[in-house]
Amino acid sequence: MTPTIPMADLVAGGLLPLAAINFHTLFFLLFAAIACGAAVAVVAADNVVRMALFLVLSLAATAGLFFLAGAEFVGAMQLMIYVGGTLVLLVFGVMLTAQAPFVTMKSAGGDRLLAGFVGVALLAMLVLAGLSVPAWRQPASGTVPEPTATPLGMALVGVRVDQPPAGQPVDAVRSGYLLPFEIVSVHLLVVLVGAAYLARAKRRKTPRAIEVAASVEPPEAVAEHAAIGRTRAAASVLTGEPS
Amino acid sequence: MVDFLTSTIGLSGWLAWTLAATVSAVLILNVIAGGALVFIWAERKVSARIQDRLGPTRTGGRFGWLQSLADGIKLLAKEDLMPEGADGMLFRLAPYVSFCASFCAFIALPFAFDVVGQRLNVAVFFVVAVLGLEVFGVILAGYASASKWSLFGAMREAAQVVSYEVPLGMCVVVPVMLAGSMDMVTIAEKQAGWFWNWYVFHDPFTFVIFWVYVTCAVASVNRAPFDLAEAESELVAGFHTEYSGLRWSYFFMAEYGSMFLVSAMAAVLFLGGWNGPIPVATLLGFSEGTGDTAPYLIRLLGLANLVGKASLGVIIMMWIRWTLPRLRIDQVMTTCLKYCTPIAAVMFAGAMLWQIGLPGGLIPGAGRPGGEIREGWLEGPGGRAAAPPAADESRDVARVAP
Numbered sequence: 213m214t215p216t217i218p219m220a221d222l223v224a225g226g227l228l229p230l231a232a233i234n235f236h237t238l239f240f241l242l243f244a245a246i247a248c249g250a251a252v253a254v255v256a257a258d259n260v261v262r263m264a265l266f267l268v269l270s271l272a273a274t275a276g277l278f279f280l281a282g283a284e285f286v287g288a289m290q291l292m293i294y295v296g297g298t299l300v301l302l303v304f305g306v307m308l309t310a311q312a313p314f315v316t317m318k319s320a321g322g323d324r325l326l327a328g329f330v331g332v333a334l335l336a337m338l339v340l341a342g343l344s345v346p347a348w349r350q351p352a353s354g355t356v357p358e359p360t361a362t363p364l365g366m367a368l369v370g371v372r373v374d375q376p377p378a379g380q381p382v383d384a385v386r387s388g389y390l391l392p393f394e395i396v397s398v399h400l401l402v403v404l405v406g407a408a409y410l411a412r413a414k415r416r417k418t419p420r421a422i423e424v425a426a427s428v429e430p431p432e433a434v435a436e437h438a439a440i441g442r443t444r445a446a447a448s449v450l451t452g453e454p455s
Numbered sequence: 456m457v458d459f460l461t462s463t464i465g466l467s468g469w470l471a472w473t474l475a476a477t478v479s480a481v482l483i484l485n486v487i488a489g490g491a492l493v494f495i496w497a498e499r500k501v502s503a504r505i506q507d508r509l510g511p512t513r514t515g516g517r518f519g520w521l522q523s524l525a526d527g528i529k530l531l532a533k534e535d536l537m538p539e540g541a542d543g544m545l546f547r548l549a550p551y552v553s554f555c556a557s558f559c560a561f562i563a564l565p566f567a568f569d570v571v572g573q574r575l576n577v578a579v580f581f582v583v584a585v586l587g588l589e590v591f592g593v594i595l596a597g598y599a600s601a602s603k604w605s606l607f608g609a610m611r612e613a614a615q616v617v618s619y620e621v622p623l624g625m626c627v628v629v630p631v632m633l634a635g636s637m638d639m640v641t642i643a644e645k646q647a648g649w650f651w652n653w654y655v656f657h658d659p660f661t662f663v664i665f666w667v668y669v670t671c672a673v674a675s676v677n678r679a680p681f682d683l684a685e686a687e688s689e690l691v692a693g694f695h696t697e698y699s700g701l702r703w704s705y706f707f708m709a710e711y712g713s714m715f716l717v718s719a720m721a722a723v724l725f726l727g728g729w730n731g732p733i734p735v736a737t738l739l740g741f742s743e744g745t746g747d748t749a750p751y752l753i754r755l756l757g758l759a760n761l762v763g764k765a766s767l768g769v770i771i772m773m774w775i776r777w778t779l780p781r782l783r784i785d786q787v788m789t790t791c792l793k794y795c796t797p798i799a800a801v802m803f804a805g806a807m808l809w810q811i812g813l814p815g816g817l818i819p820g821a822g823r824p825g826g827e828i829r830e831g832w833l834e835g836p837g838g839r840a841a842a843p844p845a846a847d848e849s850r851d852v853a854r855v856a857p
Contacts, residue, residue, distance in 0.1 A: 235469060261545060261598050268591060284577045292584035296620070299591055303613045306598060401523075 239280055247273035253305055255327070258318055266304040271295050368393060483561045490710040492523040494766075498773050505777040531783040533700040538601050540840040541697065545599035550698070550705035553592030557712035560585040564719055566638045567729045567757030578639040579627055582720060583620075586675065589713060590616040593677075593684060593694045594707070600697040608693030611784055612677060612684035618791045619674045625799035626668035629661055629806050630654045630724040639720075643728025655725040658813070660805035665725045667799050669771075672717040674791065676710065679776035683784050713768075718768025719761060726764055729757025 250270035257263045271294040278287035342348060359377075368389050471783055496511070499522060500711040503510025515521025537546055563578040565571035575581050590612055597609020633654055646652050655665045675682040685693035697704050736753045784792065 213472075235472070259542070261542070263596065265545065265548070265595065268588075284575050284581070288575075288577050288584050290582045292580070292587070295591075296584070296587050297616075299587070299594070299613065300617060302594060302618075303610065306610075 219348040221406065236280070240277065243273045243280060246270070247277065255331075264298055264305060267301075268295050268298050271298065379441040479562075483558065483572055484614055485560065486715070487558060487708055487712040490715050491708045492527070494711045494714070494769055495526065495707070496520060496523045501770065501773045502684050502777045505774070521727055527602065527704070530700055530704045535700045535702065536697070538697050540601035542599040543603070545595050546697075547702070548598060549592045549596035550702040550709075551592070554705045554712075556585055556588035556592065557590075557709040557716065560716050561712070563639065564716060565643065565723065565728070565760055566719075567754040568644065569640065570754055570758060574638065577637045579631055579637045579642070579720075579724070582639075582716070583624060583627055586713065586716065587616065587620055589709060592706075592709070596698065597684075598696040600694075600825060602697050604690045604692070605694050605698045608684040608690050608696070612694060614784075615681065615683060615787055615791075616675055618788060619795070621802040622667060622791060622795035622799040623675055624795070625803050626664050626671060627720075627724065628663050629803055632807065633657060633801075633810065636785070639723050639728075643723045643730065646727040648734055648737070650727065650761055651812060652730070653725060653727040658803040658806060658809040660809060661725070661781060662800040664799060664806065665721070667795050667802065668721060668725065669796055670790070671799075672721060674787070674838040675771075676713040676717055678710075678714065678772050680779040680782050681787055682776075682781065683787055691843045697762045702796050714769050714772055715765055718772070719765035722761055722764035729761045731756070809828070 247270045250266045250273065254263050254267040254270065256267060271290060275287045275290035275295070278284075278290055460650045483579055496519070500510045508762075511519025511522035514525050537543065560582045562572040563575045563581045565578070567576070571578075594609045597605040597607075597612070600606070612775070630642055631637050634645045636642060646654055650656065654661050656662065677684050683693075685695070692698070695703055698706065736756050
């Protein structure tokens, strides 16, 4: 991203200071500012959907930082998992909290003070820890190789193309992440099955309302009941309540 | 393009980057906005023909081809209303969130060989991830409108899109697996040649999974029969009940942009991308090396090919919309979880086994290009310069992969 040729044209000559800006740093600061500002806004906002919006903004700016660093796969992952996850969070947030339109949640002054204290302490610790790593205080050494997700995928199945041991062919190394990955997957599957079990519709053994209605009521009422039943069924899919 | 600007014209670095970015962004914006105009007109005509009507006939002379423009002017001039109880900031922001998500996904979409806003190594993944964000604008709109119809529509949309991302992801993984890359340019170039090189005809499993992809793609962009979020017959107009004027039209631009996007993605992943059913450029003897104009002609042909395929996809979506009745929400969920997901999973496993068992296809040596070579084989004068590590890596992949 650095200028490679001397200022050949007059336009650039007139706007020389612009060429002196390190655009990489500029974009880094921009994304970082968005991420931090939105993160503060999440805490400061008092409406659950606004919080979710700021959270998405913050996480998306973090993804932008990853893209800027050339880690495209991690950036796309960030978008897919965190931003997509926030979406589900938002839906649950709305469904669980929305007793009335636009509920606002105010926290007490003492809580804010305490949270602020804890937050500042945590931030101070992180900053100190970050500054105490000597390598992180040096300017980053320039060139990143062509970013590609292939080494990641190969490392997952146990082929570390980045670390071949001396004197051995590359695919003799089997220190992959496949086993941890599978363990996590099975764990998630168990959680999923458990959640489905907890949220299942508890079926009653009584005859359905529409059948009862059909046996005693005139046809107009049957149609009406059917309509209600459909609406309830549709609502139950959304809310998880037994119909 | 940056290389061209810096070396041929001699602009300085930052100016070249800015110009290149602006040109790409404006072109993509025009694809979405111009595409929306054309497709809305096409939708009117297609729906009219399916219902045995004529559709617009007068505006702009023959065929009513200026109808969309007239609609646009009407929308611009329309009063911009906001419900009294609405959450103003979110209500104003929501259409732009939807539109931006649709726009961002176009950045990684290649229109012809190397005609791409930003060639990403993980383009497929990026597009799927960003496309999922479009629903965020819809939820914001539904919530901020302070209307029960809007909220119903938004909640349905959230449930639907989150569910359909699962089978969609599984479908998308199959071409990625066959090509050995998530780079859309590479995936399309691997299908070069005649139409039997397309991944849809790669084996029976990919043929089935293509139709699963079509189903999931239609559902993920909320087109009928999956447009539960709008559902005029029950929810007035769903999530955009309270919107009017320009903001409403942003939602529509996002919708038509997404339709074009998933169609173009289907073309790239399954239908050979810019490689035509008949390799016209190859038959005419054009290649990257011959002459000054040949590369441009190849790209132009490829562009026409891809846009044609994507437009055909959009037209098919319209055909489906005006033919099938809308599903109920439980049927939508059943289609996704009980049919699409298991079918996609089985077909994924089948395609994988096929690739292990018959890596050369049914007829060995039938001209599937680059069977042995993986990522990085494209890197020539036109593409990015191949870095030595990338070349090593591709060799390793080729050796390890079945």
